[in-house]
Amino acid sequence: QSALTQPASVSGSPGQSITLSCTxxxxxxxxxxxxxxYQQHPGxxxxxIIYDVTDRxxxxxxxxxxxxxxxxxxxxISGLQAEDEADYYCGSYTAGSPYVFGTGTKVTVL
Amino acid sequence: xxxxxxxxxxxxxxxxxxxxxxxxxxxxxxxSGVGVGWVRQPPGEALExxxxxxxxxxxxxxxxxxxxxxxxxxxxxxxxxxxLTDMDPVDTATYYCxxxxxRHGLSFxxxxxxxxxxxxx
Numbered sequence: 757q758s759a760l761t762q763p764a765s766v767s768g769s770p771g772q773s774i775t776l777s778c779t780x781x782x783x784x785x786x787x788x789x790x791x792x793x794y795q796q797h798p799g800x801x802x803x804x805i806i807y808d809v810t811d812r813x814x815x816x817x818x819x820x821x822x823x824x825x826x827x828x829x830x831x832x833i834s835g836l837q838a839e840d841e842a843d844y845y846c847g848s849y850t851a852g853s854p855y856v857f858g859t860g861t862k863v864t865v866l
Numbered sequence: 867x868x869x870x871x872x873x874x875x876x877x878x879x880x881x882x883x884x885x886x887x888x889x890x891x892x893x894x895x896x897x898s899g900v901g902v903g904w905v906r907q908p909p910g911e912a913l914e915x916x917x918x919x920x921x922x923x924x925x926x927x928x929x930x931x932x933x934x935x936x937x938x939x940x941x942x943x944x945x946x947x948x949x950l951t952d953m954d955p956v957d958t959a960t961y962y963c964x965x966x967x968x969r970h971g972l973s974f975x976x977x978x979x980x981x982x983x984x985x986x987x
Contacts, residue, residue, distance in 0.1 A: 757929050759912065792973035794913070801962055801977035802905075802913065808971055845913050849972045854926055855903070857913040 760784065760846055760858035767864040768836045776861045778829040778846030784856055786827040790849035793822060793831045797842045806831060833863070841865045868892035870902075870963050870978040877984050878953050884983060888946040888963030892976075895941045896921055899969030902946045904937065906959040907980075914959075918966070919946055955985045 761779040768774040778785065778793075785791055791809045794802035804813055806822040809829065819834045829848070833840055846858035874886035886904070893900055903918040917937040918926045927935045936949045946963060960982045964974035 788971070790971035790973070792967075794974075796913075801980055802964075802974075803977075804967060804973055804975045807967055807973040807975070813967070813975055847913075847915070847973065853915075853929060855915040855918065855972050857905075857915055860912040 757850070757853050757856055760848060760856055762844075762846060762858040762861045764859075765862045765864065767866055768833075769866045770836055770838065772836050773832060773834045774836060774863065776831045776833075776844055776846075776863070778831070778848075778858045780827050780829070780848055780850075780856075782827060783852075784827075784848040784850035785824060785829050787851060788849045789824070791822065791824055791829040792847045793820070793829075794845045794847065795840075795842050796845065802845065836865055838865050868965055868976040870965060870976060872961060872963050872978045872981040874961075874981060874983070876982060877986065879987050880954055880985060882953050884948075884950040884953050884957070886948045886950075886961055886963075886981065886983075888948070888978060890944050890946070890963070890965070893965065895919075895939045895944070895946070899966075901966030901972075902939070903964050903966065903974055904946075904948045905962045905964060905974070905977075906957075907962070908956075908959040911959075916950075916961075917948060918972075920966075953985045957983070958985045959983060 967975035
């Protein structure tokens, strides 16, 4: 069970849009529409911000959006704000396991 | 309102068995579709999914740790217990329990605050 691959870091200026990638395989992201994204601030528990590839839980800002193409999922943060500076993890249902997280991306707001 | 809270030892010795308890409220473990999972995060590292128990007592484990992990639910106490045998310093991590979101697919919408477990002699 290998972790999904995410870039180590992504940065952007306030107001900009950034996109985080999450690459898996035909056994996880490519096979199921069950990709989720989590935001984690230092010292805090993760927070679910996207589930089932594109859906947002109640209360999550619509500045966060998700998509998927083939074996790669993406999280876009629009109108970047200082409070968006955090670590972001993707996760996916996977055959047999049944769950795997990504390696994580640190988002820096310049 | 759904809440979860982890409890257990903060320090264990190598080769010992770790037992962690997740006490939850706001849902019932025997309601159709419900699941509770355990996730850990070594200091400065990424999240690792460990185990999951469903409402029907179906259990799933991280393949690389399957021989060392056991998850069990106690519906009368609203608790889920995780045991990890033969602890090693590499098992030092913050351990979280989390509630499965929805009844289809798999993601975790409510999380405990986490408990840091250090493995050291």
